[in-house]
Each structure stands twice: as C-alpha cells, then as structure tokens.
Amino acid sequence: MEKRPYEFELERIKALIKERGARRVGLQLPEGLKTVAIEIAAEISKETGVDVILSGNSCYGACDVDEKLARIVDILLHFGHSENPFRKHFLSEERTGAKKECNSFGNAFLSKKRFVLEENYQEKIIFIELRSTVDINPMVESAIAELKGDSVGLVATVQHVHALNEAKRVLNRSGKKVVIGKSHSLKYDGQVLGCEFSSAMVPCDEILFIGSGSFHPAGLTLYTGKRVIAADPFTMQISVFEPDELRKKRYGVIARALDAKSFGMIVGIKSGQFNLSEAIALQRKAAAKGLDAHLITMEEITEASLLGFKVDAFVNTACPRLAEDFVHFNKPVLSINEFDVVLGERSWDGVWQ
Numbered sequence: 001m002e003k004r005p006y007e008f009e010l011e012r013i014k015a016l017i018k019e020r021g022a023r024r025v026g027l028q029l030p031e032g033l034k035t036v037a038i039e040i041a042a043e044i045s046k047e048t049g050v051d052v053i054l055s056g057n058s059c060y061g062a063c064d065v066d067e068k069l070a071r072i073v074d075i076l077l078h079f080g081h082s083e084n085p086f087r088k089h090f091l092s093e094e095r096t097g098a099k100k101e102c103n104s105f106g107n108a109f110l111s112k113k114r115f116v117l118e119e120n121y122q123e124k125i126i127f128i129e130l131r132s133t134v135d136i137n138p139m140v141e142s143a144i145a146e147l148k149g150d151s152v153g154l155v156a157t158v159q160h161v162h163a164l165n166e167a168k169r170v171l172n173r174s175g176k177k178v179v180i181g182k183s184h185s186l187k188y189d190g191q192v193l194g195c196e197f198s199s200a201m202v203p204c205d206e207i208l209f210i211g212s213g214s215f216h217p218a219g220l221t222l223y224t225g226k227r228v229i230a231a232d233p234f235t236m237q238i239s240v241f242e243p244d245e246l247r248k249k250r251y252g253v254i255a256r257a258l259d260a261k262s263f264g265m266i267v268g269i270k271s272g273q274f275n276l277s278e279a280i281a282l283q284r285k286a287a288a289k290g291l292d293a294h295l296i297t298m299e300e301i302t303e304a305s306l307l308g309f310k311v312d313a314f315v316n317t318a319c320p321r322l323a324e325d326f327v328h329f330n331k332p333v334l335s336i337n338e339f340d341v342v343l344g345e346r347s348w349d350g351v352w353q
C-alpha cells in the first residue's frame with residue numbers, strides 16, 4: 001500500500017477496539033480527508049470485525065465533534081484534531097465554579113451546560129491527531145528566502161508540531177533566532193488553532209506557520225498584526241500574509257454595522273461552539289443601548305441561513321472565524337469584540353487584543 005502522508009494510528013485503534021470490546025465504531029474526518037474515509041473504514045472493519053459508521057457531517061475542528069453519532073456507537077474516532085483542552089476546562093469549571101476563560105476573539109469556546117450533557121459520553125471520543133509523515137526540512141529551507149527579519153515565531157497545526165524542533169534547527173543554521181511559544185490552552189508548544197494563537201504571541205519580527213491552507217495564517221496575521229509566511233509541507237507552496245489588508249476588511253464590516261438598529265445574536269449549536277450565556281449577555285448589552293437584539297441558533301452559519309432574518313446585522317458567538325474566512329455575507333456579521341466596538345465599549349485598535 002502507498003505510504004500515507006498522515007499517521008492514522010491504526011494499530012492503536014485496533015488495540016483500543018479490542019480493549020473496550022467495541023462492536024460499533026464511528027469515524028469523523030475533517031473535510032479535506034473525507035476522500036480516504038472509505039479506505040480507513042474498510043481497513044478497520046476488515047481487521048477488527050466491528051461495524052463502522054462514517055460521519056457525513058461537516059468537521060471543522062475539535063470543537064465540532066459529531067455528538068449524535070457518538071450516542072449510537074461504542075467509540076467515536078475523531079481524526080485530525082488534538083483533544084480540545086476547552087472541553088476539560090469547562091467540565092472542571094462546572095465542578096469548581098472557576099472563572100470562564102475566553103479565546104483570542106472574546107468568544108468563550110464552550111458552554112458549561114453543553115458539556116455537562118456531553119460528559120456521559122466523553123470517554124467514547126478518541127482524538128487521532130494525524131501526525132504528518134512528510135519531511136519538512138526542504139520546505140523550511142525554501143521558506144527561509146521569504147523571511148525578512150532576524151527573529152521568527154514558529155508555529156504549526158497539530159499535524160506538524162512534532163517537527164517544530166527540527167524546523168528550528170534548520171532556521172538556526174541559517175542565522176535566524178527562533179521562538180516556539182507556549183500555548184495558553186493547547187496541548188503542544190507552538191500549536192495553533194484557527195481561533196487560538198497564544199503560542200504566536202512571542203517577541204519576533206515575523207511568523208513562520210507550517211501547515212496547509214489559508215485559514216490559520218490569515219487568522220495569525222490578523223490577530224498578531226505580524227507578517228506571516230505560510231509553508232505547506234505537502235504542496236511545498238510558500239504564501240505570505242500581511243495584516244493590513246485583512247484588518248481593513250474587518251474595519252469595513254464594523255463601519256457598516258455602526259448604523260444598525262437590530263441584531264441577530266447567532267448561537268452555534270455545534271459541540272464546542274455553543275455559547276448561549278455570552279449571546280444573552282450581548283443581547284442585554286444591546287438592549288441597554290436601545291438596540292433590538294434576537295437570539296438565533298444555527299448549526300451551519302451560511303448566507304442562506306441568515307437570509308430570511310429581518311435584522312440589520314448579526315453577531316456571531318459560534319466559530320469566530322466564520323465571518324472572516326469562509327463565506328461572503330451580505331449583512332455585517334461581527335465577532336463579539338467587533339460588536340463591542342459598535343456599542344462604543346472597545347476601541348477600534350482593541351479588536352485584536
């Protein structure tokens with residue numbers, strides 16, 4: 001069989017199935033890997049004799065576990081993300097009453113209530129991180145030509161975090177000072193999510209991101225205000241992201257919402273994006289300013305799902321990156337921090353803090 005670019009940990013999976021005596025196993029893969037879902041399902045089924053059920057729903061992050069599938073299987077294998085630390089955090093918060101923490105966007109990640117419901121089947125969900133098996137050295141060497149400063153903040157998605165120290169050695173050899181930052185909440189040093197960039201908040205001239213796609217580097221440049229060089233070890237492509245252009249776009253959206261009199265407060269009902277208490281708090285803040293605000297639950301936030309609601313603008317309390325990256329929305333869709341700017345409670349410069 002052709003070598004896979006990711007480590008699917010099939011031996012660990014088989015051992016786990018045996019150990020737990022599982023008869024029915026669910027598989028959830030991120031969008032980009034659904035193409036190999038059938039092959040992986042067939043292999044697990046053939047080697048262990050279990051019934052395998054594939055999730056056909058979207059899967060954007062560890063915040064997006066298919067809870068409905070988890071209810072009907074003995075084990076749910078969630079591929080491509082590391083265990084979401086917010087899950088544990090909020091469970092313990094429920095028990096201890098500890099203060100709720102927010103991610104970089106002002107959105108609290110998960111709701112307490114949600115995870116009390118989930119706790120019954122927490123043990124069923126197994127995260128398979130899908131470590132890359134690709135050598136990143138050639139790609140880091142070609143990225144060096146794009147680096148302008150002396151110091152580099154080095155970050156990666158979970159698939160490549162194990163290779164960051166090797167990347168650091170390559171960069172050091174070319175004379176670069178490299179910082180791999182500690183994440184406030186993620187599992188590994190240098191790891192980033194689309195909405196958690198604390199490991200990139202380090203003293204450096206620019207950031208080198210190792211991973212695929214534009215979702216993470218766009219967020220990194222927006223929230224750090226630094227130039228980001230994105231290097232994809234699979235395609236060997238190097239792309240450069242500058243903060244000003246993206247920030248200008250967001251300022252434009254905020255400006256369009258300044259005259260809005262009515263708002264839809266979007267409450268995401270996906271696991272890990274549910275944030276009802278925050279949405280209610282925002283609704284009250286809006287009412288105190290004489291604005292009309294309504295709570296709206298949604299699973300997938302798309303232009304089509306917003307279309308029918310007669311409000312002037314929306315505030316998104318679910319995945320904070322949706323408005324920026326995925327979809328073009330006709331009406332302004334604001335993050336929580338951006339809504340604070342509209343309410344006059346936060347400075348324009350403070351949106352990214």
Ligand code: SF4
Nearest residue numbers: 060061063194195319
């Ligand atoms: S960026 Fe959105 S999809 Fe990704 S982990 Fe954060 S909330 Fe989930």
